[in-house]
Amino acid sequence: MNWMENELEKLTQASNQRHLRDSATSPERPGHIVRGGNNLLDLASNNYLGLAGHPDIIQAICETLQVEGAGSGASRFVTGNRSVYGRLEVALASWQQAEASLVFANGYMANSGVIAALMGRGDVIFSDQYNHASIVDGALLSRAEHARYRHNDLEHLEALLHKHRDKRRKLIVTDALFSMDGDRARLHELVKLKRRYDAMLMVDEAHSGGVYGEKGEGLCHELGLHRHVDVHIGTFSKAFGIYGAYVSGNNVLIRYLMNKVRPLIYSTALPPSLLAGIMTALHLVQTEHWRRNHLRSTSEMFRYALMNAGFHVGEGDSPIVPIMVGDNERALRFSEALEAAGIAGIAIRPPTVPVGTARIRFSVSSAHTFDELRQAIVLIKKVGDQLGLLTS
Numbered sequence: 512m513n514w515m516e517n518e519l520e521k522l523t524q525a526s527n528q529r530h531l532r533d534s535a536t537s538p539e540r541p542g543h544i545v546r547g548g549n550n551l552l553d554l555a556s557n558n559y560l561g562l563a564g565h566p567d568i569i570q571a572i573c574e575t576l577q578v579e580g581a582g583s584g585a586s587r588f589v590t591g592n593r594s595v596y597g598r599l600e601v602a603l604a605s606w607q608q609a610e611a612s613l614v615f616a617n618g619y620m621a622n623s624g625v626i627a628a629l630m631g632r633g634d635v636i637f638s639d640q641y642n643h644a645s646i647v648d649g650a651l652l653s654r655a656e657h658a659r660y661r662h663n664d665l666e667h668l669e670a671l672l673h674k675h676r677d678k679r680r681k682l683i684v685t686d687a688l689f690s691m692d693g694d695r696a697r698l699h700e701l702v703k704l705k706r707r708y709d710a711m712l713m714v715d716e717a718h719s720g721g722v723y724g725e726k727g728e729g730l731c732h733e734l735g736l737h738r739h740v741d742v743h744i745g746t747f748s749k750a751f752g753i754y755g756a757y758v759s760g761n762n763v764l765i766r767y768l769m770n771k772v773r774p775l776i777y778s779t780a781l782p783p784s785l786l787a788g789i790m791t792a793l794h795l796v797q798t799e800h801w802r803r804n805h806l807r808s809t810s811e812m813f814r815y816a817l818m819n820a821g822f823h824v825g826e827g828d829s830p831i832v833p834i835m836v837g838d839n840e841r842a843l844r845f846s847e848a849l850e851a852a853g854i855a856g857i858a859i860r861p862p863t864v865p866v867g868t869a870r871i872r873f874s875v876s877s878a879h880t881f882d883e884l885r886q887a888i889v890l891i892k893k894v895g896d897q898l899g900l901l902t903s
């Protein structure tokens with residue numbers, strides 16, 4: 512098995528080997544984590560609404576755990592389909608103003624399973640180059656043609672749609688909010704194109720769910736476009752602070768997916784306690800507007816402060832704020848220096864992002880106060896200056 516060691520050595524040479532490190536929650540200090548014995552401001556997790564430690568969610572999980580036990584025992588189609596699944600799916604559909612919804616174990620399985628179920632040989636999937644890996648894997652599994660368009664380049668997309676106009680089925684798929692860049696998909700234009708070329712539109716709201724929309728429904732709702740989205744994907748692993756995912760859409764779509772999605776059929780149902788926790792989180796996401804409002808103002812302050820300091824910061828208005836660094840080694844050094852200064856900011860490297868665009872991806876949470884973020888900004892500037900990352 513020498514070849515494996517050779518491959519690993521190559522990764523090490525390129526400052527691109529991955530390591531697992533322990534992180535622990537910091538119970539007394541929301542928005543912080545403990546790594547290597549140090550308390551760090553957590554600017555690396557996707558706990559956007561600060562719900563991961565919410566007492567109501569924990570209570571719902573514990574109470575159901577006592578009654579229902581730890582595991583569900585089987586796939587939903589065997590004996591794993593506890594009544595809480597149905598209640599949650601009705602609540603999700605109503606929140607999304609959709610006819611129906613279907614819960615999945617996680618976003619990775621939802622994306623890969625749904626795409627593979629919808630598309631097949633002779634079909635074409637049009638996918639933004641920056642889409643999440645689970646979308647890419649779904650496209651590969653489906654055996655459909657995979658037409659990737661340059662990030663947010665809709666002229667390129669239109670050229671591909673034109674080229675493939677006579678294909679059987681067409682699916683345009685995009686992240687609503689791009690996970691490593693924090694910018695938005697051009698959803699208005701995507702709706703126009705899907706109509707013009709008679710394609711389906713699938714939108715993955717993994718990072719925008721909970722954060723955008725009057726009741727946290729997502730970016731498509733915020734823009735009034737949700738009725739034009741055929742397949743809506745959301746996750747419970749980010750703003751909801753738990754684990755799991757769902758699809759919403761019309762009745763036919765949901766009935767079809769129920770019969771065709773392999774990760775749904777051939778995998779054990781989620782533990783009932785988790786579903787009870789998700790139910791509680793859904794209520795909090797819809798009603799605790801202050802979390803979204805606070806997150807908007809802190810994210811904006813954080814982004815502009817770093818931009819004005821002279822960092823090359825990604826665009827947008829989301830809680831995802833990347834500082835572009837370029838090479839892997841420098842990004843790693845940046846991340847290490849941040850940690851020494853009390854901040855968790857993780858270096859994101861290829862293949863998660865294109866080669867030469869390594870970055871520190873910060874994510875703000877509504878658990879963070881303005882003061883905590885202001886202090887962090889001072890430290891980030893200091894570290895960035897030492898590494899020569901400030902342009903002015």
Ligand SMILES: *Cc1c(COP(=O)(O)O)cnc(C)c1O
Nearest residue numbers: 617618619643686690717746748
């Ligand atoms: C995180 C993420 C997923 C995967 O969701 P999990 O529930 O963590 O498996 C899917 N799509 C996007 C855009 C994501 O960022």
